[in-house]
Amino acid sequence: MPDQEHTIPIFDTSRIPLIVPRPDHQVSRANISENALKVLYRLRKAGFQAHLVGGGVRDLLLGHEPKDFDVATDARPEQVREVFRNCRLIGRRFRLAHVHFGSDIVEVATFRGGAADEDAEGERCLENGRIVRDNAYGTIEEDALRRDFTINSLYYNIADFSLIDYAGGLADLQAGTLRLIGDDPERRYREDPVRMLRAVRFACKLGFSIDPACERPLFELAQLLRDIPAARLFDELLKLFLSGTGLMAFEKLRHYGLFAYLFPATETALAHEEQAFPLTFVARGLENTDRRLQEGKPVTPAFLFAILLWEPVRQRVQALQEEGMSDTEAMYLAAGEVSAAQQPFVAIPKRFGLPMREIWGLQPRLELCQGKRPYRLVTHPRFRAAYDFLLLRAEAGEADPELAAWWTRFQQADGQERAQMTDGGAKRRRPRRRRGKRPAASAPSGEEG
Structure with missing residues (x-):
């Protein structure tokens, strides 16, 4: 496909688009979800323009399976709702139509257009250069040049199955370049x-x-x-x-x-080495998370944010312990302080924040391996996530690998062996910094129990 000029004024709608007919591109209706096709066809039947746009088109051109399909149209949100009884209008900043098919949602956006005015109180306005409302509607040309990246500004026209490219996205897609629209x-x-x-x-x-x-x-x-x-x-x-x-x-x-503006406490904690070693827990935790996702296994947001905020929690716990506070009290206080300080930067909903703090709070309890405590702990709804978290800590060298291995054996043991493992002979274990060793245990799952 021909290369295109990339310095594109945002509202230069005189630009002639590159139109690629169906025989010359690889986007096929066979790879578009049935529900997205229903929306496209019904909008067209109702007399409106209907295009697949954005990441769905991009991913199909790259040979990837799209996560979802978005539709762009000249129909206003209220008109979309008239076409689809299963439609719900959402958003104030960006008014959108969501067409529901059971648990599947097809998002429909009206073509945006028009220049912004910082003093305007109309449908599109900026404050200090930031878009705070964008419900000014326009043409497909205006809509294309108002999107963010060139590769996300490609349209698949259901009327003739052609691709429409106003911003040079096809050339950037071939070159592997991520480029903002505009100069x-x-x-x-x-x-x-x-x-x-x-x-x-x-x-x-x-x-x-x-x-x-x-x-x-x-x-x-x-x-x-x-x-x-x-x-x-x-x-x-x-x-x-x-x-x-x-x-x-x-x-x-x-x-x-x-990162420092998203997780300032973590960035501060990572800026300090301990015993001449850089802190590796976050990197190891994210590597494990990536591996699980690539294997199609689940990772909960609670476990993810427990990883991202652990270093400031751990360092605060150590400081409180040095002041004479008990392990459990120190963990409880540190978890609350770090969580509260994080909220103004990235707000973690309670449904994830509470289990995140439970994962942290169980770490001191995992050091207690005598009597009935281990039996009670394995029944805790957050035990599996806390155990996985312990494995990551041991792998990063900041918890005892023998403790992680003990819990692995305990879960696999029968009743008699468990009784021997917890029969008073086990000493209470405290984490100590050890590097370069991995626990003799299974890989952490990152799955909240």
């Missing part, structure tokens, strides 16, 4: 700072290189993340870290200085 990357990041996180996510997920002009501002604009609602950042980080490339995303976030 001012800093402006695009300021419009929506989450685009910086999306740049990292797509670069990791697709193995693409970030265009140098789009990469430079990443080192300078991290502070803009402070203006993003903490709940929205939680959702974005789940996409970042639960896509099978979490370790790479973690490294890139730190490289660009973005």
